[in-house]
Amino acid sequence: MEKENFNRRDFLKNSLKTIAVGSIALSALDVKKLFAEAEYDINSATKVINIADYPDLANVGGSTVIGKTFISRTGESKFLALSMICTHKKCDVDYTGSGFECPCHGSTYSSTGKVTNGPATKNLKSLKTTYNAENNTLTY
Numbered sequence: 001m002e003k004e005n006f007n008r009r010d011f012l013k014n015s016l017k018t019i020a021v022g023s024i025a026l027s028a029l030d031v032k033k034l035f036a037e038a039e040y041d042i043n044s045a046t047k048v049i050n051i052a053d054y055p056d057l058a059n060v061g062g063s064t065v066i067g068k069t070f071i072s073r074t075g076e077s078k079f080l081a082l083s084m085i086c087t088h089k090k091c092d093v094d095y096t097g098s099g100f101e102c103p104c105h106g107s108t109y110s111s112t113g114k115v116t117n118g119p120a121t122k123n124l125k126s127l128k129t130t131y132n133a134e135n136n137t138l139t140y
Protein backbone atom coordinates (compact mmCIF):
# COMPACT_ATOMS: atom_id res chain seq x y z
CA MET A 1 0.00 0.00 0.00
CA GLU A 2 2.82 2.38 0.96
CA LYS A 3 4.65 1.68 -2.30
CA GLU A 4 1.51 2.26 -4.37
CA ASN A 5 1.01 5.73 -2.77
CA PHE A 6 4.64 6.54 -3.42
CA ASN A 7 4.30 5.60 -7.07
CA ARG A 8 1.20 7.73 -7.45
CA ARG A 9 2.98 10.64 -5.81
CA ASP A 10 5.96 10.19 -8.15
CA PHE A 11 3.65 9.99 -11.12
CA LEU A 12 1.88 13.21 -10.13
CA LYS A 13 5.18 14.97 -9.47
CA ASN A 14 6.55 13.94 -12.84
CA SER A 15 3.34 14.92 -14.61
CA LEU A 16 3.40 18.38 -13.02
CA LYS A 17 7.06 18.78 -13.95
CA THR A 18 6.30 17.83 -17.55
CA ILE A 19 3.41 20.30 -17.73
CA ALA A 20 5.55 23.07 -16.21
CA VAL A 21 8.44 22.46 -18.61
CA GLY A 22 6.05 22.25 -21.56
CA SER A 23 4.37 25.53 -20.57
CA ILE A 24 7.70 27.30 -20.26
CA ALA A 25 8.82 25.95 -23.62
CA LEU A 26 5.58 27.08 -25.32
CA SER A 27 5.73 30.55 -23.81
CA ALA A 28 9.31 30.89 -25.06
CA LEU A 29 8.17 30.31 -28.64
CA ASP A 30 6.63 33.02 -30.73
CA VAL A 31 3.29 31.21 -30.96
CA LYS A 32 1.79 33.75 -33.33
CA LYS A 33 4.69 33.31 -35.73
CA LEU A 34 4.38 29.55 -35.42
CA PHE A 35 0.72 29.67 -36.46
CA ALA A 36 1.42 32.11 -39.28
CA GLU A 37 4.06 29.77 -40.67
CA ALA A 38 1.77 26.77 -40.31
CA GLU A 39 -0.91 28.64 -42.23
CA TYR A 40 1.63 29.42 -44.93
CA ASP A 41 2.60 25.76 -45.13
CA ILE A 42 -1.02 24.68 -45.36
CA ASN A 43 -1.54 27.19 -48.12
CA SER A 44 1.42 25.84 -50.05
CA ALA A 45 0.42 22.17 -49.71
CA THR A 46 -0.54 20.61 -53.05
CA LYS A 47 -4.24 20.63 -53.85
CA VAL A 48 -6.21 19.11 -56.72
CA ILE A 49 -9.52 20.53 -57.91
CA ASN A 50 -11.92 19.46 -60.60
CA ILE A 51 -12.46 22.42 -62.91
CA ALA A 52 -16.06 21.28 -63.51
CA ASP A 53 -16.74 22.19 -59.86
CA TYR A 54 -15.69 25.81 -60.51
CA PRO A 55 -17.78 27.31 -63.35
CA ASP A 56 -15.82 30.59 -63.09
CA LEU A 57 -12.78 28.70 -64.37
CA ALA A 58 -14.58 27.12 -67.34
CA ASN A 59 -13.45 29.86 -69.74
CA VAL A 60 -10.15 31.62 -70.39
CA GLY A 61 -10.10 34.86 -68.39
CA GLY A 62 -12.23 33.45 -65.58
CA SER A 63 -11.06 33.43 -62.01
CA THR A 64 -12.07 32.33 -58.56
CA VAL A 65 -10.82 32.27 -54.99
CA ILE A 66 -10.42 28.96 -53.22
CA GLY A 67 -9.47 29.34 -49.59
CA LYS A 68 -6.55 31.75 -49.60
CA THR A 69 -5.59 31.08 -53.20
CA PHE A 70 -6.59 33.13 -56.24
CA ILE A 71 -6.86 31.05 -59.40
CA SER A 72 -7.18 32.48 -62.86
CA ARG A 73 -7.51 30.65 -66.17
CA THR A 74 -4.99 32.29 -68.45
CA GLY A 75 -5.24 29.85 -71.35
CA GLU A 76 -7.04 26.67 -72.41
CA SER A 77 -4.61 24.65 -70.33
CA LYS A 78 -2.85 27.42 -68.40
CA PHE A 79 -3.71 28.67 -64.95
CA LEU A 80 -2.27 31.20 -62.54
CA ALA A 81 -2.47 30.44 -58.82
CA LEU A 82 -1.47 33.10 -56.31
CA SER A 83 -1.34 32.99 -52.56
CA MET A 84 -3.59 35.70 -51.16
CA ILE A 85 -1.36 36.25 -48.15
CA CYS A 86 0.34 39.63 -48.14
CA THR A 87 4.11 39.36 -48.27
CA HIS A 88 4.50 42.29 -45.88
CA LYS A 89 3.09 40.93 -42.61
CA LYS A 90 0.85 38.09 -43.80
CA CYS A 91 -2.59 39.69 -43.73
CA ASP A 92 -5.11 38.29 -46.21
CA VAL A 93 -5.31 40.44 -49.33
CA ASP A 94 -8.58 41.24 -51.11
CA TYR A 95 -9.13 40.74 -54.81
CA THR A 96 -10.34 44.02 -56.30
CA GLY A 97 -11.26 42.75 -59.75
CA SER A 98 -8.10 44.14 -61.30
CA GLY A 99 -5.50 43.30 -58.64
CA PHE A 100 -5.08 42.80 -54.93
CA GLU A 101 -5.16 45.13 -51.97
CA CYS A 102 -4.04 44.50 -48.42
CA PRO A 103 -6.38 46.00 -45.81
CA CYS A 104 -3.66 46.06 -43.13
CA HIS A 105 -1.12 48.58 -44.43
CA GLY A 106 -2.27 49.30 -47.95
CA SER A 107 0.05 47.27 -50.15
CA THR A 108 -1.32 46.64 -53.61
CA TYR A 109 -0.49 44.01 -56.20
CA SER A 110 -1.28 43.65 -59.88
CA SER A 111 -3.54 40.87 -61.18
CA THR A 112 -0.42 38.75 -61.67
CA GLY A 113 0.72 39.34 -58.07
CA LYS A 114 3.45 41.95 -58.69
CA VAL A 115 3.81 44.60 -55.99
CA THR A 116 2.44 47.92 -57.25
CA ASN A 117 2.51 49.77 -53.94
CA GLY A 118 4.32 49.08 -50.64
CA PRO A 119 5.12 48.63 -47.88
CA ALA A 120 5.29 45.06 -49.29
CA THR A 121 8.42 44.55 -51.36
CA LYS A 122 7.88 40.97 -52.50
CA ASN A 123 5.32 39.80 -55.04
CA LEU A 124 2.49 37.50 -53.99
CA LYS A 125 3.65 33.91 -53.91
CA SER A 126 2.92 32.19 -57.21
CA LEU A 127 2.04 28.50 -56.95
CA LYS A 128 3.01 25.97 -59.58
CA THR A 129 -0.02 24.74 -61.51
CA THR A 130 -0.51 21.60 -63.58
CA TYR A 131 -3.62 21.10 -65.68
CA ASN A 132 -4.72 17.60 -66.63
CA ALA A 133 -7.01 17.95 -69.66
CA GLU A 134 -8.00 14.30 -69.55
CA ASN A 135 -9.52 14.60 -66.08
CA ASN A 136 -10.15 18.35 -66.25
CA THR A 137 -8.28 18.73 -62.99
CA LEU A 138 -5.88 21.36 -61.77
CA THR A 139 -3.11 20.67 -59.32
CA TYR A 140 -1.60 23.62 -57.49
Ligand code: FES
Binding pocket: 086, 087, 088, 089, 090, 091, 102, 103, 104, 105, 106, 107, 118, 119, 120
Ligand atom coordinates in the same frame (compact mmCIF):
# COMPACT_ATOMS: atom_id res chain seq x y z
S1 FES B 1 0.37 43.09 -44.09
FE1 FES B 1 -0.20 43.71 -46.05
S2 FES B 1 0.58 45.70 -46.24
FE2 FES B 1 1.20 45.06 -44.27
